[in-house]
Amino acid sequence: MVHIYRLLYALFVLILFTLFGCKEHDKKLTSEKELPSKPIGLKQNYKDDFFIGAAVNDALIEKRDSLGLELLKTEFNSITPENIMKWMHIHPGKGVYDFSLPDAYVDLGERYQLFTVGHTLVWHSQLAEWVTEVKDSTELKEVMEDHINTIVGRYKGKIDSWDVVNEALKEDGSLRESVFYELAGEKYLEWAFELAAEADPEAQLTYNDYNLTNPEKRAGAISIVKQLKDKGLKIDVVGMQGHWNLKGPSLEEIEESILAYHKAGVKVAITELDITVLPYPWDLEGAEVSQNFEGSEFMNPYPESLPDSVQRELADRYQSIFKLFLKHKDKIDRVTFWGINDGSSWLNGWPIKNRTNYPLLFDRSYRPKDAYKSVLALKN
Ligand code: G3I
Secondary structure (H helix, E strand, O other): OOHHHHHHHHHHHHHHHHHHHHHHHHHHHHHHOOOOOOOOHHHHHHHOOOOOEEOHHHOOOOOOOOHHHHHHHHOOOOEEEEOOOOOHHOOEOOEEEEHHHHHHHHHHHOOOOOEEEEEEEEEEOOOHHHHHOOOOOHHHHHHHHHHHHHHHHHOOOOOOEEEEEOOOOOOOOOOOOHHHHHHOOOOHHHHHHHHHHHHHOOOEEEEEOOOOOOOHHHHHHHHHHHHHEEEOOOEOOOOOOEEEEEOOOOOHHHHHHHHHHHHHHOEEEEEEEEEOOOHHHHOOOOOOOOOOOOOOOOOOOOOOOOOOHHHHHHHHHHHHHHHHHHHHHOOOOEEOOOOHHHOOHHHHHOOOOOOOOOOOOOOOOOOHHHHHHHHOOOOO
16 A cells, blocks of 8 residues: 555656646756857858958869858858969960959859958969969060969959968978079068059968967068068968967967057058868977878877866867957957868878877867857857
């Protein structure tokens, strides 16, 4: 008999618990639904601060990456072409241009009303082979005139911002030996900016480079800005690429750099942001950088998924960086990520091929990561 009472009592408690449990759950769902709708997407949340951009690859431009396109529409309001406007692709032979993908890229920017970046006019890397055969400064100037007039002229009023010169500096802040520098010295920088400004006076003009938080290189970038301004030439922006890692550069170095470029009279854009979570070969004590690390488990520690602790570290790093960007939003024009999602990042293949990296805000399935939430949380 006692057993039956106990059983009935337990049943009664279970029914009560189930009823209350359900009610609580329903209430939560209803109140979530009743919340005033918050703006969705990074671009909406950051619309009063700076553009939020992404580098786009061939698959996206050719509309083969439909999930990537969806993300582009909801999250970003600026695009940069990852490769297709580089010299070797757009101007592969003397007087020979290939505008098929660049036209599709510009069309994408117009259709989605995106702040559209041109990357890049003058760069020693991914240059067409024929340019290295140019004989003297006169010929070089003619070649640069043709290149810049043709490309900037074609997209006048459609490309909003040009990376006019890319990566002209060495780490010590002096100019890199390239075909441009060898034939024309520092003059080639002036030609490039002058030609771009003439071809589209309305376009924003940028000097773009990596490691621009390093004091010596930063000084080099500032002297380029000064050189151009002293000659009365137009330069609007210094583009800090932002290929960073979990520890460096420090927030102090980033902040000092933003302030220094602002003081030099230009805006700052973060043009190629990504944060690697993998080890660099050159950080290994005693490692030969030339050593082949492909296939090394030590150098590719997260082939399946990123551990929660590192996911959090990445989210915190992104949050503190964006907090700093917001603090200096009056000096920052645009923050562009170098890719849409982890799967398409160049960092899966550099500096070691075939690794699994996690440097962006969206995962391989195009889902927002903790890092995305931490960047958005700053605005809510
Ligand atoms: O398209 C070919 C493909 O046909 C071939 O099968 C494959 C085999 O390796 O290569 C493909 O080309 C690669 C291309 O990316 C497209 O994926 C090139 O080898 C590779 O060198 C190229 O790398 C690009 C790199 O610039 C070249 O320097 C990266 O995608 C691109 O993200 C990277 O972007 C640069 C910025 O322009 C300037 N700042 C640094 C940044 C990172 O290096």
